[in-house]
Amino acid sequence: MPELPEVETVKRGLAPTMEGALLVRAELRRPDLRFPFPDDFAAAVSGRRILSLSRRAKYLMIDLEGGDVIIAHLGMSGSFRIEAGAPTARDGFHALRGKDEKHDHVVFHLDAHAGPARVIYNDPRRFGFMDLARREAIAEHAFFRELGEEPTGNALDAAYLAARFDGKAQPLKAALLDQRTIAGLGNIYVCEALWRARLAPVRPAGTLVDKRGGARKPLLLLVEAIRAVIADAIAAGGSSLKDHIQADGSLGYFQHAFSVYDREGEACRTPGCGGTVARIVQAGRSTFYCPRCQK
DNA sequence: ACATAGACCTGTTGGC
DNA sequence: TGCCAACAGGTCTATG
DSSP states (O other): OOSHHHHHHHHHHHHHHHTTOEEEEEEESSSBSSSBOOTTHHHHHTTEEEEEEEEETTEEEEEETTSEEEEEEOTTTOEEEEEESOOOGGGGOHHHHTOOGGGEEEEEEEEETTEEEEEEEEOSSOOOEEEEEEGGGGGGSTTTTTOOBOTTSTTOOHHHHHHHHTTOOSBHHHHHHOTTTBSSOOHHHHHHHHHHTTOOTTSBGGGGBOTTSOBOHHHHHHHHHHHHHHHHHHHTTOOOSSSOOSTTSOOOOGGGGOSSTTOTTSBOOSTTTOOBOEEEEETTEEEEEOTTTOO
16 A cells, blocks of 8 residues: 555545544554554553644654654555544444454544544554654654655755766666655556656666766656656545555545556557556566566 | 565465 | 465565
């Protein structure tokens, strides 16, 4: 599920309910996700008011009154959902509700503007995790210290990428997945951005840089492609590859706009190309691209 | 320094 | 229908 656009969508979905609400109690249904929860996690956050939600790379941050911040990463299969109203006896019956309660690992019980509500974290594979940090220490936190630029703002430009790519033999696919260069891109959006820029995923990153260390034209196109695909995906509410991912239960629809991802054997969508989307494996992960128009 | 493989988990899908 | 291998949006660690 979650690359940057999906986490951004989750944040926007949760914010109206969570911001300003009282986090009455955090209920942890197991001691760990990918990592153990901090020892004092539930006690530290319970009874605190939620000030705001934000996102950095693929991390969701929940700022609490008093200066603590809950840091959440959704891994591969994490999702949040909101349930309004107080829990009822029926909530225990999985069959009645048809929900995947088996993997509900964290429940934030809220006293929100519209009354009681629960924000529930579900994660079948448990590659996600939560941590707690002080707001003033966030920038130096191990999760954030080495992160590169966000692809949503003006900081990601051709000069920045040229400096990062200069002299690199690393394939573009791997270079773009490196969170230390661009924070928040994942497998889907890297494939899509490279297709939009007509660049082969196996091409060495350094070939987009000229002898003086400046950006060559394909790098300008790549920057535009990255920014555009991320903006388009956020506007579409992200991609829903499995069932619903948005907090209100609705679906993102960017998966319908994929040009190459998961389209092996299908026709390339570049006008006049006539190529066929191929799948290769790079660094153990599927890469989808058109060998005909991506050079 | 860097590239790849394996690890962490569970669920779904596709081929036989 | 059943079984099993392959694969899945991410990242960290070990190994060469």
